[in-house]
Amino acid sequence: MHSYSKVNLDDLRYFLALARHGRLVAAGERLGVEHTTVSRRVAALEKAVGHRLFERTRTGWAFTDAGRRLLPHAERIEGEALLAFAAPEGADRPVSGVVRLIATDAVGSVIVAPALAPLHEQHPGIALELVTTSALISHQTGQFDVAITLHRPQLPRFQVRRLCDYALRLYAAPSYLAKAEPIRSAADLADHEMVWYIESLLDLPELRFFHEVSETASFAFRSSNVFAQLEAVAAGIGVGLLPCFLAEQDPRVEPVLQHELEVARTFWMIVPSAQVNVERVRIVCDHVARWFEDRADVLKPPLPPTA
The missing domain is CATH 3.40.190.10 (Periplasmic binding protein-like II)
Incomplete structure (x- = not known):
């Protein structure tokens, strides 16, 4: 038997990073550590819980059944910690951290990328990443904080918001x-x-x-x-x-x-439920949503009058 009192809750950060990004190097980049640190901390968590949480695949690291069962609990712990340590409303402090957006090729390049310039000016502490793709977003891997997509998923653990x-x-x-x-x-x-x-x-x-x-x-x-x-x-x-x-x-x-x-x-904004209350993610979501709303006539231009 394994004693769960030996679990270091900080190891859950590394578990979640690998879960969301699928690769040790990518997870390390998001956490600001070497990929060997991610590997070591995940291994320590696996030893404490007595189960393998990930298995190596050709495309990266994927959940075992035990890892999949742990995910919603780890996300809930993360969410509660973020709420517990959030500054009081109105507190004057800079917001910082990385927010990764994913969008289809055209809207990501033509609409979303220009939207990020004024956002960066207002919140320089938020590091913005934009991934563009023409493929269907894999919602199971959680490799994004905010997604702009044409496909509205019918899945739990995601907040879906209609843009335009x-x-x-x-x-x-x-x-x-x-x-x-x-x-x-x-x-x-x-x-x-x-x-x-x-x-x-x-x-x-x-x-x-x-x-x-x-x-x-x-x-x-x-x-x-x-x-x-x-x-x-x-x-x-x-x-x-x-x-x-x-x-x-x-x-x-x-x-x-x-x-x-x-x-x-229709464009939809999708955010993993665990990220919804993260301040930097909420700031990015609200800004991008307003940006789309203000450009409704660009996205669907009114037709000129007929001759």
């Missing part, structure tokens, strides 16, 4: 439109070259919808990267269905069928 809708519309380069057949309706798209994602590589089900636009379209160019799609459209390869916040301000492309065809999707 955004629009995708058709765009093409003037050089393409000058040599192509006229596009007067969605039915005409069957005679045109299209630019879109490689849907077999798409993890996000919310982006597998081109059949709603045209069931007979032929594709001249596909890419897993939306910036590459924009460049292909601007180069005149074909007609692309692009986020308005990415294409509307690009002088190299112009809208096509904008009054007839629009696809709307």
